[in-house]
Amino acid sequence: MWLYAFLGIPLLGLLMNFLLPVDLRKYVIVWVTGSNLVFFIGWFIVYHGSDRYITSSWVRFDPFSALITGITVFVGFTAALYSMHYLQLEQQQSTPNHENHDNEYHVLFLIFYFALVGAALWNNVFITWIFIEATALASVFLVDFHRDRHSSEASWKYLILMEIGGILALFGTILLVSGEPTGVSTTTWSGLLIAAPHIAPLQLKIGFALVLAGYGAKAGLVPFNAWLPDAHSQAPSPTSAMLSAIKLNTAMYGIIMTMGVLVADHEAFYAHTLLIILGVLTVLVSTVMTVSQRDFKRLFAYSSSENMGLIAIGFALGPIGIFGAYLQMINHSLIKSLLFYESGDLMAAAGSTQIRMLRGFAREFPFAGGILILGFLAIAGAPPFGLFISEFSILYALIHEKITWLAVLILLFLAMLFANFLIFALQMGFGQPSAAVRKFHYVHKKLGWEAMVPFGLHIALTLAFGIFLPLLLLGVKS
Amino acid sequence: MATVVVWIYVIALMLAVYIGVVREVRLAIGAYVLQTFLVACAYALAAISLKDQSIWWAVLGLIVLRMILIPWLMYRIVPRDMFLARNNHTLISPTFAMLVYLLLTAVGVGIVSSILGLSGLDMGLALAILLVAIGIIAISHHALKQIMGILSADNAVDLLASLTLSRIALMADYMVFLEVTIAVVLLSLLMVRHRRHGYKDVRHMSELKG
Numbered sequence: 176m177w178l179y180a181f182l183g184i185p186l187l188g189l190l191m192n193f194l195l196p197v198d199l200r201k202y203v204i205v206w207v208t209g210s211n212l213v214f215f216i217g218w219f220i221v222y223h224g225s226d227r228y229i230t231s232s233w234v235r236f237d238p239f240s241a242l243i244t245g246i247t248v249f250v251g252f253t254a255a256l257y258s259m260h261y262l263q264l265e266q267q268q269s270t271p272n273h274e275n276h277d278n279e280y281h282v283l284f285l286i287f288y289f290a291l292v293g294a295a296l297w298n299n300v301f302i303t304w305i306f307i308e309a310t311a312l313a314s315v316f317l318v319d320f321h322r323d324r325h326s327s328e329a330s331w332k333y334l335i336l337m338e339i340g341g342i343l344a345l346f347g348t349i350l351l352v353s354g355e356p357t358g359v360s361t362t363t364w365s366g367l368l369i370a371a372p373h374i375a376p377l378q379l380k381i382g383f384a385l386v387l388a389g390y391g392a393k394a395g396l397v398p399f400n401a402w403l404p405d406a407h408s409q410a411p412s413p414t415s416a417m418l419s420a421i422k423l424n425t426a427m428y429g430i431i432m433t434m435g436v437l438v439a440d441h442e443a444f445y446a447h448t449l450l451i452i453l454g455v456l457t458v459l460v461s462t463v464m465t466v467s468q469r470d471f472k473r474l475f476a477y478s479s480s481e482n483m484g485l486i487a488i489g490f491a492l493g494p495i496g497i498f499g500a501y502l503q504m505i506n507h508s509l510i511k512s513l514l515f516y517e518s519g520d521l522m523a524a525a526g527s528t529q530i531r532m533l534r535g536f537a538r539e540f541p542f543a544g545g546i547l548i549l550g551f552l553a554i555a556g557a558p559p560f561g562l563f564i565s566e567f568s569i570l571y572a573l574i575h576e577k578i579t580w581l582a583v584l585i586l587l588f589l590a591m592l593f594a595n596f597l598i599f600a601l602q603m604g605f606g607q608p609s610a611a612v613r614k615f616h617y618v619h620k621k622l623g624w625e626a627m628v629p630f631g632l633h634i635a636l637t638l639a640f641g642i643f644l645p646l647l648l649l650g651v652k653s
Numbered sequence: 654m655a656t657v658v659v660w661i662y663v664i665a666l667m668l669a670v671y672i673g674v675v676r677e678v679r680l681a682i683g684a685y686v687l688q689t690f691l692v693a694c695a696y697a698l699a700a701i702s703l704k705d706q707s708i709w710w711a712v713l714g715l716i717v718l719r720m721i722l723i724p725w726l727m728y729r730i731v732p733r734d735m736f737l738a739r740n741n742h743t744l745i746s747p748t749f750a751m752l753v754y755l756l757l758t759a760v761g762v763g764i765v766s767s768i769l770g771l772s773g774l775d776m777g778l779a780l781a782i783l784l785v786a787i788g789i790i791a792i793s794h795h796a797l798k799q800i801m802g803i804l805s806a807d808n809a810v811d812l813l814a815s816l817t818l819s820r821i822a823l824m825a826d827y828m829v830f831l832e833v834t835i836a837v838v839l840l841s842l843l844m845v846r847h848r849r850h851g852y853k854d855v856r857h858m859s860e861l862k863g
Binding site (some may be wrong): 312 | 809817858
């Protein structure tokens, strides 16, 4: 029952947040996320082989759940660390009579984290749905944390679309469950896999289409992604990082688990085709949208959408594609959260999220600017960063499945995206520093450990995935 | 009993359409309460036919959380004048909206009938209610009407769930009820915040381009 500790620790943290003196409360989120990370690493070291995984009538912890949970606990920890730095930045930028909402932030963070950690731990399809839905409810007031007109508008759109998505996914799930033959009564993922061949194929297809639309809205897949750029651009930077690097993955988890049910009923072609169509549409539309962006947080948000599209394509392409999709999930989470952390510092430096306001940022602030340029190169898919390997794997899987024309099309759009990010990196990093950048001299020249550790860890890990993974794979092959 | 169930679904569908076209939100809430009562009736019929005691607990949850608590919380949180406002802008006129809802009903019933034939009429009607409710959210420019659309869509999900209640754990059922209640509270609180920022309607939220 060690699995319940992942949920118990955040709940304990919530309690501590109310009991501890105000000065100590800011450390609770770091303690909670840090403990879960240590716990996860401990689980990985102590247990081996099949002992690592559990499947019972309520809980399910398989390699896919472990991947999602691993990303959650790691990004959760760095987001908690960066939150300390970010709240400090907000305090410095605020007016003297500004109301302090730090404690509210900590409570909301813990509830959001609790929902995220729980999303991939359940075998019951309805409990999985409830946790995925809870990730949306728990983050609404984080999106509206700044309580201004823009954040208010973004949070409304966010919640309405999340609710529609949730209802569609629930309807689709019930449709699948109600199709089970008489005498069979199961609401578990493993049970559905067994019952799938006895469910009417058309009912399975309609159920999956609804689930795909529902969870697809939550995963930021086009055409259901209208909430994504608004919510990501208005939320505090650590929240944007968690939305992009964790929340989108949990929704994708719901899609892939449901797809498994169709695959068990030999309806893989239908599920894969739908997933590829939505994935390609997402990559194309999101890439085009990045061209016209003037706001760097919205730019990162569209890039998240594009990456989710690639992940969706990967999951529809057999073992090589699935391997690429897993890698893409990890690398995207690592790089995108780094970029969103960086966006907090950029906002503090320029007082704006406008790209043109940040000209010369790398010249004025070499360390943070250097990280920014590296982050842009990494998310653009440049070698030796990990995203290069994962994108390459997905493209290779397309060619392997003999869909070469699609591989060429995706490659063209990835090249366009690469060029976009390079241009934006040059615009933001170099040139004569803008008046806004020169004006806002603050903590950048002495970044605290709360910011340095997340920056360093994320860059190091994505580099490691890019450099050592190919060597490891070559080693395995030889 | 099957005929009674189908009639429950038909009336619930008519109430969903009424929620979509009625101008005053106060009346839409009344229709929602009635619709939820019908869902509770469908649950009760399932409890009788399946002889399952635990479904009665789900009926109780529906009545307490969905039928009583949600409207009460909305009345407590949202300013009274917003319930009484009659100037509810929609993208299209109520007459045209009726046609759209009719089309959505045909789509919903048609899709499920193509799989299960007439025996799946109740399931088809539930899908039709879901589509009409999503139509309400898409067409309405009034924040409270959008919330009513979400509540109506949740009722559609519950009507579908009533057909397979023996498979759904009571705890999962209650968690879904609670989720809906929390969502409505959050949406109502957001509405109050919008008012502070000067938003009178959803159509005024056009500063972010999505």
